[in-house]
Amino acid sequence: MRYIILLLLNVPIISIALLNLVTKFKLRKISKKRFSIQMILWAILLIVLIFSFPVYNLLTGKPPLDSHELSLFDIVQTTAVIFLIYIINNMRQKIEWNEKTIRDLHQELSIKLSEKDNGKS
Amino acid sequence: MSTANKVCVVIPAYNEGSVIKNVVKGIKTSLDATSIVYEIVVVNDGSKDNTTAQARLGGAKVIDHILNSGAGGATATGLSYANQNGFDFAVTMDADGQHLAKDVINGIEKAQKTDVDLLIGSRLIDTKGMSKVKILGNKGLSVITWLLFGVNVTDSQSGLRIFSQKALASLRWKTSGYEFCSEMLWRAKQLDLNISEYPIKAIYTDYSKTKGQNNWNAINIVKSLVKRRIVEIFE
Numbered sequence: 001m002r003y004i005i006l007l008l009l010n011v012p013i014i015s016i017a018l019l020n021l022v023t024k025f026k027l028r029k030i031s032k033k034r035f036s037i038q039m040i041l042w043a044i045l046l047i048v049l050i051f052s053f054p055v056y057n058l059l060t061g062k063p064p065l066d067s068h069e070l071s072l073f074d075i076v077q078t079t080a081v082i083f084l085i086y087i088i089n090n091m092r093q094k095i096e097w098n099e100k101t102i103r104d105l106h107q108e109l110s111i112k113l114s115e116k117d118n119g120k121s
Numbered sequence: 122m123s124t125a126n127k128v129c130v131v132i133p134a135y136n137e138g139s140v141i142k143n144v145v146k147g148i149k150t151s152l153d154a155t156s157i158v159y160e161i162v163v164v165n166d167g168s169k170d171n172t173t174a175q176a177r178l179g180g181a182k183v184i185d186h187i188l189n190s191g192a193g194g195a196t197a198t199g200l201s202y203a204n205q206n207g208f209d210f211a212v213t214m215d216a217d218g219q220h221l222a223k224d225v226i227n228g229i230e231k232a233q234k235t236d237v238d239l240l241i242g243s244r245l246i247d248t249k250g251m252s253k254v255k256i257l258g259n260k261g262l263s264v265i266t267w268l269l270f271g272v273n274v275t276d277s278q279s280g281l282r283i284f285s286q287k288a289l290a291s292l293r294w295k296t297s298g299y300e301f302c303s304e305m306l307w308r309a310k311q312l313d314l315n316i317s318e319y320p321i322k323a324i325y326t327d328y329s330k331t332k333g334q335n336n337w338n339a340i341n342i343v344k345s346l347v348k349r350r351i352v353e354i355f356e
Contacts, residue, residue, distance in 0.1 A: 110187060111184055
């Protein structure tokens, strides 16, 4: 049951991330390389989540890989980590985009204003 | 030499009011003695002194940055101006007077005669007059540039560079501090631009020694370059 809760909480986050990724790629806002790498990262997370229960069963009773069963705290922690990855990834892209825009704006503005100044003098 | 080629001499400057007039006058006098068609553009990177007024007195066109954005940002603005105004070549040189006008002219002539897209004036082919600390710092950064980006040049931090029209139209970088010197070489390599070097002399006065990069700043440059390299693995 706990593994199902883990999936129910995290699959929507990963699905939204994948949907955003595909949309950005289709709208040509990100490069093919960036799309591929991000796709692989999110796909790995999804696969790890889906197969967490079978992997746990497989490793039970086989030291040193043996571990305790998933606790509610583990679910909250895992969900928080995945949600943070999603947020950080989005923020990084926005910051990069803003940095580029500000840099270009500053450059263009400086050139245009200087043309005005040099025209006056 | 062809006179049809227009050359833009870009001098990024930050608080260089005490020397910029003489630097501009020096290069202007030397270029006037040749048949090169040129314009000198000083990019004042938000200086707090009289850099703009002094550069104008020397005879340069001045682009004033509203905010201080670093050597990389100022160089990008100057090259963008050169590209927008149809220059065939652009030269960047330091505002502290460490570059000789004859080296600038030699570089322009070499670039005009060959199909090189990015020609770097290397201070490390002949290191006479350079302090051991400067040699070590600059060689170290060149090795790091080679390790991180696979670009093998002797002087990755030189401010004297000549750009072809092709380089002006395509070359862009993301960093705005001194690390842009290495990043620019990486971008040029990614764009398959033809990179070459030629020997130059660097004049270190008491004034120029206080400006530019020191070996401590090199640590920040390396940190920034490593960060940029890692981030771009995921891009």
